[in-house]
Amino acid sequence: MTAPKIVVTGRIPEPGIDLLKTVGEVWAWTQDEPIPHDIRNGQLASADAVVTILTDTVDEAFLDAAPNLKIVANVAVGYNNINVPACHARGVTVTNTPGVLTDATADLAMGLILMATRRLGEGERLIRSGAPWKWGMFMMLGSGLQGRQLGIVGMGGIGQALAHRARAFGMSVVYHNRNAVSADIEHALSARRCDLDELLATSDVVSLNCPYSEETHHLINAWALSTMRDDAVLVNTARGPIVDESALVEALVNGGIACAALDVFEHEPEVHPGLLGLDNVVLVPHLGSATVETRTAMATLAARNVVGHIEGSGPVTPVT
Ligand code: GLV
Numbered sequence: 001m002t003a004p005k006i007v008v009t010g011r012i013p014e015p016g017i018d019l020l021k022t023v024g025e026v027w028a029w030t031q032d033e034p035i036p037h038d039i040r041n042g043q044l045a046s047a048d049a050v051v052t053i054l055t056d057t058v059d060e061a062f063l064d065a066a067p068n069l070k071i072v073a074n075v076a077v078g079y080n081n082i083n084v085p086a087c088h089a090r091g092v093t094v095t096n097t098p099g100v101l102t103d104a105t106a107d108l109a110m111g112l113i114l115m116a117t118r119r120l121g122e123g124e125r126l127i128r129s130g131a132p133w134k135w136g137m138f139m140m141l142g143s144g145l146q147g148r149q150l151g152i153v154g155m156g157g158i159g160q161a162l163a164h165r166a167r168a169f170g171m172s173v174v175y176h177n178r179n180a181v182s183a184d185i186e187h188a189l190s191a192r193r194c195d196l197d198e199l200l201a202t203s204d205v206v207s208l209n210c211p212y213s214e215e216t217h218h219l220i221n222a223w224a225l226s227t228m229r230d231d232a233v234l235v236n237t238a239r240g241p242i243v244d245e246s247a248l249v250e251a252l253v254n255g256g257i258a259c260a261a262l263d264v265f266e267h268e269p270e271v272h273p274g275l276l277g278l279d280n281v282v283l284v285p286h287l288g289s290a291t292v293e294t295r296t297a298m299a300t301l302a303a304r305n306v307v308g309h310i311e312g313s314g315p316v317t318p319v320t
Helices: 014-021 037-044 060-064 084-089 102-117 120-129 157-168 183-189 196-202 222-227 245-254 292-311
Strands: 005-008 025-028 049-052 071-074 093-095 149-153 172-176 191-193 205-208 233-236 259-262 281-283
Touching (some): 005 037, 049 292, 084 093, 093 292, 102 120, 102 157, 102 233, 102 292, 120 281, 149 196, 157 172, 157 183, 196 222, 245 259
Parallel strands (some): 049 071, 149 172, 205 233, 259 281
């Protein structure tokens, strides 16, 4: 029997590749820039399994190029880059990497909250600009987190991990989620479920931690922004298109909200030019899961999904 062919379409940490090699013949793209379509399609033609990264689009054209494909293992918790119904219609299993990036992403969200409320980006820019400065009683005052309300949109693992961190900083927590989390978790986090309108209207900090889908496309639009407090901070570590970026620029320029801190962008990797010149926005390049440990764990989990599929025990974290 010939070994299954496993194609890895983006550069991933070696331990993932090593694990894949235990069950098949691995072809891996090893450069940081995106794989050209002709090279990718050439490899997909004989692929039984494919490991993708979040910048790959797995659509009908991708699937057409891979007639033998049985599994797409995405190295990301989000899988909006994959047409899951199209995969399932062709009998292709889809998997993602939940859990292993929860802490790293919640850490980053907390970091962004601190950057925004304590004006750390502005401070960094001031010093790097070479402009003269000296300590001043009223210089660059921000606001503290103690006693402030964090509103979490999307109370999955990352939302809960963020709530835990925010509680340690003395914040109160409300959340909006399709389903309530268990009473035990609500109790442990002192978190109260409320509707989105209330969350937006009352929170000092609004953090987006929900998946991106048709339902959450532009969830934060001009209207939603207009209902937020004018001293509120918006934090997005989920997916860019959950926010209407043009409307956000308007709100930041016109004082509709105080500040935004963004790890993800509507047209990533492009950033709305209106955001670039604003001091009341923190911009980082999709770093949510970007630690050595987390990216290694993500690659390894994706590989375990492929191994489970090939060996017959089934993938560990299938997308249903
Ligand atoms: C990162 O954005 C992920 O979805 O894993």
